[in-house]
Amino acid sequence: MQYEIGKEYSTKAEHIAKADLCSDRVLHYCDSLQKVHEFYSCKNDENNRYCEIEVLGEEVTDGEKYGSNHIKIIREILGEELEILKGHTQGNTGLFNSGYRNSGHYNSGHYNSGHYNSGHRNSGHYNSGDWNSGIFNSCDHSNGAFCNRENEDIRIFNTPSGMSYGEFAKSTYYAAICSSAFRLTEWVEYTAEEKKKDKKKALAGGYLKEYSYKEACAIWWNGMSDDNRATIKSMPNFDADVFEDITGIKI
Numbered sequence: 001m002q003y004e005i006g007k008e009y010s011t012k013a014e015h016i017a018k019a020d021l022c023s024d025r026v027l028h029y030c031d032s033l034q035k036v037h038e039f040y041s042c043k044n045d046e047n048n049r050y051c052e053i054e055v056l057g058e059e060v061t062d063g064e065k066y067g068s069n070h071i072k073i074i075r076e077i078l079g080e081e082l083e084i085l086k087g088h089t090q091g092n093t094g095l096f097n098s099g100y101r102n103s104g105h106y107n108s109g110h111y112n113s114g115h116y117n118s119g120h121r122n123s124g125h126y127n128s129g130d131w132n133s134g135i136f137n138s139c140d141h142s143n144g145a146f147c148n149r150e151n152e153d154i155r156i157f158n159t160p161s162g163m164s165y166g167e168f169a170k171s172t173y174y175a176a177i178c179s180s181a182f183r184l185t186e187w188v189e190y191t192a193e194e195k196k197k198d199k200k201k202a203l204a205g206g207y208l209k210e211y212s213y214k215e216a217c218a219i220w221w222n223g224m225s226d227d228n229r230a231t232i233k234s235m236p237n238f239d240a241d242v243f244e245d246i247t248g249i250k251i
Contacts, residue, residue, distance in 0.1 A: 001027075003073050008056065010070040018060045026060065026067025029053055033085045034096050034106075035064055042086060043095055043105075050077045050085075131165075141165035159237040176231035180223035184216050185209065214248030221249050 003009065013025040020026050030036045033050065040048060057070025077085065090100035099110040099120075109120040109130075119130040119140075129140040134147065141150045141164070153160045154168060161168070168174055188209045195202040211219065221229070232238075233251065240251045 003051070005051065005073050005076055008070065008072045010057065013069045016058050016060050016067065016069050018062065021060055021062055021065065021067050026069060027071050028065055028067050029071065030065055037095060038064060050082060051075065052077060156235060157237040157239040157242050161236040163236065172231050173235045176224070176228035179225070179228045180220045182216055182220040184211050184213065186211070217247035217249060221247065 001009070009027055011025050011027060013020070016026055021028075030039070033042060036042060036050070042048070052074045054072040054074050055068045055070075056072055057068045059066060059068045061067070083089070087094070087096040087098070090097075092100060092102045094102045094107065094112075094115075095105040097105065097107045097112075099107050099112070101110055102112045104112045104115040104117070104122075104125075106116045107114075107122075108118045109122070111121045112119075113123045114125045114127070114132075116126045117124075117132075118128045119132065121130055122132045124133045124135050124137070124143075126136045127134070127142075128138045129142070129150075131141045132139075133143040135145050137144065137147045139148050139150045143151065150164050150166055152164045153162060154165050155161065156163070156168075163171070186209045187206055189206040190198075190201045190204070195205075244250050
């Protein structure tokens, strides 16, 4: 069936019941964009159009989808209004978030890449704690499932360390790791001479230089003090071969 804005549509059914939801006796719709997303993706939807309707006939529902034997297409929802309905506000790129800067969906917390989190910075799903990569955790820093205490024995260099992640984050080891910047990209300003010779460079001002992972590791390692390097080498279970395999740095 093809719809047009401003027109009415009817199935001609005189009376409808809940059982008719899965039949052509009703015209289907949802009461929110979130419900629409349960049936059709609202994220990558360049070819989808969304409209507000008016129910003119009888209505039946199962709580998720609705149906009526007579509706009218009122208007199409576009632009900023549609983005707000999707939750694309406060830096969110995911759908239906009430927090900010979420790339996942249905989060009330912030900076989540997973879905349905009320905590912050989760890459897993259904977490009420923070920094979880697992699911259904009410604690922080868990990569498991249904945990209410954070991991108490994280692996360092592939071996149990006897430390929780919270303890590690407060340790001198973590401070040493963070003492030097780790950057995979860096903004490089063109010189005055380069800008003078090339109008495009003058307009751009500079360029984003990219480093490979191991190039960035070398810059990070060379940028820290001898004391901080020694602290890293004193970490529990330190393994020079593993360190070299990951960073490219031979110790």
